[in-house]
Amino acid sequence: MEPILEIEHMSVYFTQYERGIRRRVLPVIRDLTLSVEAGQIVAVVGASGSGKSLLAHGILGILPYNSHMEGEIRYAGEPLPRERSAELRGKEIVLIPQGVNYLDPLMKVGAQLRKGSRDEKVRERTSRALRRYGLSEETEEMYPFELSGGMARRVLIASAVTGIPRLIIADEPTPGLDVRAAKRILGHFRELADEGAGILFITHDLEQALTVADQVAVFYAGETIEVASAADFSDVENLRHPFTRAIWRAMPEHGFHPVSGTQPYPGSRETGCSFAGQCSASTETCRETDLIPLRECCGGMVRCLHPGKEASL
Amino acid sequence: MKHDRKEKNRRKSTILFLAAAVLILAAVTAAGIILEGTATETDFSRTNLAPGTGGLFGTDWMGRDMFARTLAGLSLSIRIGILTAAVSAVIALLAGTAAATLGRRADAVISWCIDLVMGIPHILLVMLISIACGRGFAGVVAGVALSHWPSLARVIRGEVIQLRQAPYILVAEKLGVSKFQNVRRHMIPHLLPQFLTGLILLFPHAILHEASVTFLGFGLSSEQPAIGVILSESMQYLTTGRWWLALFPGLALVLAVILFAVLGERLRQLMDPSSVHE
Amino acid sequence: MRLEARDITFHYPGRKKKPVLKKFSIAIESGERVGLRAPSGRGKTTLCRLLAGYEKPQKGQVLLDGRPLAGYRGACPVQMVWQHPETVVDPLLRLKDTLAEAGEIELELTEKLHIEEGWLERFPTELSGGELQRFCLARALHSGTRFLLCDEISAMLDLVTQAQIWDLLLKESEKRDLGLLVVSHNEALMERVCTRVVDLPWDNS
Numbered sequence: 001m002e003p004i005l006e007i008e009h010m011s012v013y014f015t016q017y018e019r020g021i022r023r024r025v026l027p028v029i030r031d032l033t034l035s036v037e038a039g040q041i042v043a044v045v046g047a048s049g050s051g052k053s054l055l056a057h058g059i060l061g062i063l064p065y066n067s068h069m070e071g072e073i074r075y076a077g078e079p080l081p082r083e084r085s086a087e088l089r090g091k092e093i094v095l096i097p098q099g100v101n102y103l104d105p106l107m108k109v110g111a112q113l114r115k116g117s118r119d120e121k122v123r124e125r126t127s128r129a130l131r132r133y134g135l136s137e138e139t140e141e142m143y144p145f146e147l148s149g150g151m152a153r154r155v156l157i158a159s160a161v162t163g164i165p166r167l168i169i170a171d172e173p174t175p176g177l178d179v180r181a182a183k184r185i186l187g188h189f190r191e192l193a194d195e196g197a198g199i200l201f202i203t204h205d206l207e208q209a210l211t212v213a214d215q216v217a218v219f220y221a222g223e224t225i226e227v228a229s230a231a232d233f234s235d236v237e238n239l240r241h242p243f244t245r246a247i248w249r250a251m252p253e254h255g256f257h258p259v260s261g262t263q264p265y266p267g268s269r270e271t272g273c274s275f276a277g278q279c280s281a282s283t284e285t286c287r288e289t290d291l292i293p294l295r296e297c298c299g300g301m302v303r304c305l306h307p308g309k310e311a312s313l
Numbered sequence: 314m315k316h317d318r319k320e321k322n323r324r325k326s327t328i329l330f331l332a333a334a335v336l337i338l339a340a341v342t343a344a345g346i347i348l349e350g351t352a353t354e355t356d357f358s359r360t361n362l363a364p365g366t367g368g369l370f371g372t373d374w375m376g377r378d379m380f381a382r383t384l385a386g387l388s389l390s391i392r393i394g395i396l397t398a399a400v401s402a403v404i405a406l407l408a409g410t411a412a413a414t415l416g417r418r419a420d421a422v423i424s425w426c427i428d429l430v431m432g433i434p435h436i437l438l439v440m441l442i443s444i445a446c447g448r449g450f451a452g453v454v455a456g457v458a459l460s461h462w463p464s465l466a467r468v469i470r471g472e473v474i475q476l477r478q479a480p481y482i483l484v485a486e487k488l489g490v491s492k493f494q495n496v497r498r499h500m501i502p503h504l505l506p507q508f509l510t511g512l513i514l515l516f517p518h519a520i521l522h523e524a525s526v527t528f529l530g531f532g533l534s535s536e537q538p539a540i541g542v543i544l545s546e547s548m549q550y551l552t553t554g555r556w557w558l559a560l561f562p563g564l565a566l567v568l569a570v571i572l573f574a575v576l577g578e579r580l581r582q583l584m585d586p587s588s589v590h591e
Numbered sequence: 592m593r594l595e596a597r598d599i600t601f602h603y604p605g606r607k608k609k610p611v612l613k614k615f616s617i618a619i620e621s622g623e624r625v626g627l628r629a630p631s632g633r634g635k636t637t638l639c640r641l642l643a644g645y646e647k648p649q650k651g652q653v654l655l656d657g658r659p660l661a662g663y664r665g666a667c668p669v670q671m672v673w674q675h676p677e678t679v680v681d682p683l684l685r686l687k688d689t690l691a692e693a694g695e696i697e698l699e700l701t702e703k704l705h706i707e708e709g710w711l712e713r714f715p716t717e718l719s720g721g722e723l724q725r726f727c728l729a730r731a732l733h734s735g736t737r738f739l740l741c742d743e744i745s746a747m748l749d750l751v752t753q754a755q756i757w758d759l760l761l762k763e764s765e766k767r768d769l770g771l772l773v774v775s776h777n778e779a780l781m782e783r784v785c786t787r788v789v790d791l792p793w794d795n796s
Binding site: 243257 | 630631632709710718720721722746747748749750751754757776778780782783
Binding site for chain 2: 643644645664665666667670671673678679680681683684688689692693694730733
């Protein structure tokens with residue numbers, strides 16, 4: 001099937017001020033490759049600070065002005081420059097953001113979803129979208145502060161589906177929700193994917209990602225280190241990268257094993273694999289090879305010189 | 314890094330601009346003080362000369378050099394501006410902090426005062442206070458200083474109220490950090506940028522109001538070479554075609570005001586912690 | 592030691608008709624790790640704030656060894672760790688200064704939390720949530736702490752960081768005989784960590 005979104009070798013750099021007037025350029029995403037097909041949910045899993053949200057901003061063309069991007073993003077087979085994504089976002093490409101903060105606190109929910117239009121058709125469409133997620137007419141007359149966490153999340157989803165989106169980017173859509181509410185939200189994603197949309201589901205929570213995703217891309221320090229199918233996670237032996245195995249083993253139900261060390265800070269990394277500092281299987285070559293490529297491996301992709309080896313437990 | 318984007322360093326240019334602006338304003342102030350004697354010197358052999366023959370800005374009907382008068386007036390305005398802005402800002406700091414910390418009743422009283430002062434047109438209030446204090450230098454300073462504090466006081470009140478509830482301050486208290494340490498470590502660093510920016514943005518207001526009150530005759534006495542005095546005197550000569558009497562002093566005043574306003578704005582940008590991303 | 596809430600009733604100002612907690616009692620002994628379970632918006636965070644002394648109940652008392660919490664001077668023996676670490680560190684202070692507020696922090700502890708030397712010189716906006724949460728833990732685990740209230744401290748963190756943090760907290764609480772209150776949505780985590788689990792009452796009306 002034709003991928004709806006393809007990202008190849010994307011890098012994002014930030015220019016920042018250090019003390020005083022000195023500046024430095026930070027690479028926050030490095031050589032990222034990812035693709036989403038229609039009808040597919042691709043979860044992007046990574047620690048906070050690994051560059052997940054910037055990926056979403058990069059696709060939507062809303063990266064801050066002190067950053068710049070390299071590499072290529074293709075949408076439905078065609079390149080997606082900033083102008084085109086500006087044109088498509090909110091229509092074909094939609095963002096489901098993290099929380100109520102993204103709603104205008106001074107505007108009623110209904111008016112916000114209609115984006116100010118008084119057209120009868122638009123009114124009909126938005127109330128249908130709200131009804132679909134179990135939100136009654138009254139919700140339209142509510143202000144965002146009157147919504148509970150779960151309702152706000154459903155309003156945000158409803159706002160994304162007032163049109164017919166082809167690509168949905170959900171950036172941490174479930175934090176702070178209890179398990180039942182989160183499950184319901186994720187169920188809505190599955191429905192949308194089954195209707196033909198491609199979904200990029202950005203989260204830090206692997207357990208949740210596995211409940212709905214088809215593909216999982218694992219992020220570490222601004223790089224995709226592994227792309228695996230969700231089924232691969234049923235057995236740790238199928239996983240390719242030592243970090244992915246480490247996450248798997250860190251799940252409470254799989255032993256809750258910690259690995260030592262932390263994700264390196266962007267810019268502090270010199271050469272070599274970024275996970276080398278936390279990985280016991282790392283060798284001299286791991287630390288010295290610059291930019292290990294993402295390559296095919298047993299039905300998925302991995303960025304590792306020794307795939308299949310265990311990290312320190 | 315691989316890429317070599319030649320982009321201008323915003324922080325550097327801001328700092329350069331700040332330095333230049335301060336330098337210009339300081340130079341004007343100093344020059345004005347030095348030229349104060351020249352500014353009041355009359356020379357009836359050279360009256361009413363247009364710019365060019367009669368010096369850079371021309372001379373007036375008493376043969377006084379307009380360049381010296383403009384600089385002296387501007388210098389006086391800046392000095393009054395700094396004084397009044399500083400007094401105003403201190404009043405604002407005290408009132409704002411008191412409103413936020415001394416309980417509900419104090420807050421109600423101070424907020425009422427803020428509303429009251431803000432409700433009266435500035436120029437009217439400055440005039441009234443100035444007359445009540447006997448006009449002249451003292452009158453103008455009192456008038457401007459006592460009428461310009463409310464907006465900054467309101468900002469500081471809001472900021473302090475917010476800071477008192479800030480989780481990081483509550484946590485610090487829980488960890489046994491003393492009240493005094495909390496104020497020094499957490500409150501002052503957050504208030505200082507607001508305060509300094511407010512202070513600098515008060516200058517242009519203060520200068521303009523001083524000049525307008527003086528122009529209307531409720532401020533500085535007419536012997537002093539103040540911009541307000543120069544402008545009001547030149548009014549009667551404008552119709553006779555002596556445009557330079559009002560143009561240059563007026564322009565100088567406007568430029569000084571703009572300079573202060575931009576200075577404050579740039580300073581705010583620089584002190585904003587999120588400016589590392591700019 | 593024993594931290595307890597006795598018959599506390601609490602409502603936010605102006606919401607007297609809808610108390611968050613009504614005649615609620617709970618006791619935590621040193622060395623115990625009590626899980627607290629309840630759906631979203633049911634007052635778990637409020638309970639933590641009450642137990643840590645950030646809020647005062649309208650009725651009832653919070654007692655530490657039979658003495659009201661407010662009676663303890665200096666660094667409080669009951670510390671809370673918050674869900675969003677970025678709200679509880681001063682954005683204008685370098686992290687070493689924030690950390691210094693808890694007095695001397697053992698080097699061993701910061702090492703176990705994998706706090707890197709270079710982070711100390713940085714400002715909070717330059718670090719991720721997971722990195723900041725490590726600082727908050729180091730601060731809350733100062734030498735005088737007897738009870739630690741963990742309000743969803745790992746909900747925003749990735750699995751590896753989560754496992755690291757809980758591994759440390761378990762070891763530390765056993766070593767120092769700390770009492771823990773653990774608020775979490777994650778059943779598997781509660782099962783791993785807690786010695787017993789309490790449900791917050793549903794019916795508050």
